[in-house]
Amino acid sequence: MKNGVWKLLLVILFVLAIVFGTLFIIDTNRMKNNKPVLFSTWGKKYSAPVASADKMNAVLSLEDKIADDTVWCGTFNLIWNDLKNELAKKDIEFTPQLDVVRNLNKGTFNTECLSEDSYYKVYGKPTIELKKQIEKEIKRKFNETSDILDDFNWNESGDKDYFLYSMLKKEFEFPKVFDRLEKGKFKDWENVKYFGIKKKTSEKVREQVKVLYYNSKEDFAIKLLTKSNDEVIISRGNKANTFGKIYAEIKENNENFKGSKNIEEDEIVKIPNIDFKLKKEFNEIEAKPFLFASGEEYVIEKAVQTIEFSLDEKGGRVKSEAGMTNKTTALLPDLEPREFLVNDTFCIFLKEKDKELPYFAAKISDITQVQIVEN
Numbered sequence: 001m002k003n004g005v006w007k008l009l010l011v012i013l014f015v016l017a018i019v020f021g022t023l024f025i026i027d028t029n030r031m032k033n034n035k036p037v038l039f040s041t042w043g044k045k046y047s048a049p050v051a052s053a054d055k056m057n058a059v060l061s062l063e064d065k066i067a068d069d070t071v072w073c074g075t076f077n078l079i080w081n082d083l084k085n086e087l088a089k090k091d092i093e094f095t096p097q098l099d100v101v102r103n104l105n106k107g108t109f110n111t112e113c114l115s116e117d118s119y120y121k122v123y124g125k126p127t128i129e130l131k132k133q134i135e136k137e138i139k140r141k142f143n144e145t146s147d148i149l150d151d152f153n154w155n156e157s158g159d160k161d162y163f164l165y166s167m168l169k170k171e172f173e174f175p176k177v178f179d180r181l182e183k184g185k186f187k188d189w190e191n192v193k194y195f196g197i198k199k200k201t202s203e204k205v206r207e208q209v210k211v212l213y214y215n216s217k218e219d220f221a222i223k224l225l226t227k228s229n230d231e232v233i234i235s236r237g238n239k240a241n242t243f244g245k246i247y248a249e250i251k252e253n254n255e256n257f258k259g260s261k262n263i264e265e266d267e268i269v270k271i272p273n274i275d276f277k278l279k280k281e282f283n284e285i286e287a288k289p290f291l292f293a294s295g296e297e298y299v300i301e302k303a304v305q306t307i308e309f310s311l312d313e314k315g316g317r318v319k320s321e322a323g324m325t326n327k328t329t330a331l332l333p334d335l336e337p338r339e340f341l342v343n344d345t346f347c348i349f350l351k352e353k354d355k356e357l358p359y360f361a362a363k364i365s366d367i368t369q370v371q372i373v374e375n
Contacts, residue, residue, distance in 0.1 A: 056369045058280040058305060061103035062244035062357070068345060068365030071278060072243055073307045075322035077109040078121050079164035083326065086123065087162055089293040094285075101285065108244070113357045115229065117141075119168045126163035126325055128154050134165055142169040147279070148304050148323045160296065162326045168359065170350070172226040173315035176205045178271075180313050186272055186343050186367040191374045195313035196269035196340075206263040209340075212250060213257035217339040221250045222269065226315065233349040233358070234271060234342055243361040246347055269340040274348075275310040276370040289329070301325040309360065309370075311348075318350060318360050 057070045061077065084092055084105060091105040111119070120141050124130045131154050138144050144167065152163065179201055181194040197206055212221040212233070219237030226232070238246045263269060282303040289297050308319040345365040351358040364370055 054369075055366065056276070056278055058278060058307060059243070060100050060282065060285075061106070062108055062247070062361070063103040063106065063242055064100055065241050066243060066363055068363060069369050071307055071309070071362040072360070073168065073305070073318070073320040074109045074113065074359045075119070075166045075168050075320040076282075076303075076305050076324075077104065077107070078111065078119065078166040078168075079123070079322050079324055080104045081107050081110055082121065082123050082164055083162075083324070087292065087326070088290070088298075090291075092290050094288045094290055098284065098288075109357055109359070113352070113355050114168070114359055115352060118170055118352075118359075119166060121164075121166035123162055123164040125159070126152065126154055126157040126161055130154075130163060138167050142167065142319075144169060144319065146321060147306050148321050151304055152302060152323060152325055157325075158328060160328050164322075164324045164326070166322050168318065168320045170230060170318040170359075171315070172228045172230040172232075172317075174224065174313075175208050175227055176202070178205060178269075178313040181270060184270070184343065187345075187365070189367050192343075192367055193273040193371060194270050194343075195273060196271045197263055198268060199266050203265075206265070209263045209269055211257075211259070211261045211263065211338075211340075212254040214259055214338050214340075217341050218344070220338070220340055221253065222340055229353040231351050231353055232311070232316065233351065234346060235348075236342060236344065236346045238347055238363075243347075243349075243358075243363075246363075247349055247358060247361070250349075263340075264337065266337045267339070268337075271311075271342045272367060272371060273312045274316075274364070274370045275312075275372075276308070278307045280305050280307075296328055298326045298328050301327045307360075309362065316350075320360075 055069060057067065059066055059070055059072045062072065064072075084090070084107070092101055094101055120137055122130075122134060122137070131149055134149060135146060138146060146167070178195045179198050181196055181198065183191045184194055186192040197209065208225045210223045210225065212223055214220040215237070221233060221235035224232035224234070233250065235246070235250055238249060240246045240249055282305070285303055286300050289299050291297055303324045305322045306320060308317070310317045345363070347361065347363045349358040350360040
């Protein structure tokens with residue numbers, strides 16, 4: 001009898017070992033490809049895949065000229081302001097001077113455009129101690145880790161070298177979840193994920209979208225309200241060549257717009273899901289000598305920025321880091337139901353309510369840079 005029980009237990013254990021072993025092999029392979037696991041995370045973290053944004057460009061300022069598929073976030077402006085105002089104590093001047101540096105020197109975007117709980121910045125001598133301090137502070141304030149600190153050299157700094165760092169993190173939710181719409185076309189791409197408002201969508205959902213202006217379904221701007229002080233502004237039909245000018249045009253058109261600013265019951269809103277990560281090193285401003293007010297000569301050894309952005313029917317998230325080492329040496333009234341179709345090149349801005357300038361901007365033309373589109 002005892003032998004029979006032991007044999008049964010051994011058979012059960014053998015079967016369980018095969019089942020769990022098979023699941024482990026399958027899940028390990030799925031995690032290597034960043035796919036959802038079948039049984040458990042086996043102690044590893046799964047992250048949903050995001051678009052690589054490998055063809056997207058990043059600009060340094062709202063005044064920089066842009067093309068399609070370009071993004072900007074204010075983290076680099078924060079550290080440049082500290083470089084100019086706190087360390088150099090004068091404008092940064094290259095020979096010959098670069099337009100991007102002229103624009104950075106203007107200091108258009110600064111900490112007054114953000115609430116204090118949304119960013120962290122610091123500068124100091126590039127030492128292991130400073131690196132640990134940054135890691136501790138961004139963990140405490142944002143529960144985040146850095147994607148750029150390991151890119152910098154922390155062991156060979158001179159006494160007069162500087163490292164400047166900033167992180168911005170924003171998470172926001174819409175008061176009501178938008179409708180998840182059927183997949184559709186974006187320009188020539190099929191199977192693009194969308195969210196928004198259908199005809200007969202509830203009034204509570206429609207109330208969280210405000211029309212800034214509307215000329216046609218190819219020329220409009222809308223604002224999505226959130227539970228927090230963040231506002232999402234989406235526009236189509238913009239012709240200006242900088243984010244600053246586009247944003248100014250949106251404000252001017254909004255002030256002149258006399259039509260309905262509400263989404264009516266028979267009107268639709270269609271916005272593509274967005275989820276991308278971008279990492280950019282700004283080689284164009286590296287290794288060029290410039291002077292501090294003290295007369296000491298410096299160069300920017302390395303300048304790096306990351307930008308992550310996601311947006312869906314529930315809300316959105318922005319995370320951006322910037323790091324830099326410096327070493328010495330007229331509108332018509334509505335006649336028909338309007339269609340707010342974001343299915344072609346568009347711009348998107350994020351700003352805090354009652355703040356003058358946005359803290360994030362993007363112009364998107366290639367949807368595959370910001371959404372994984374199934375073939």
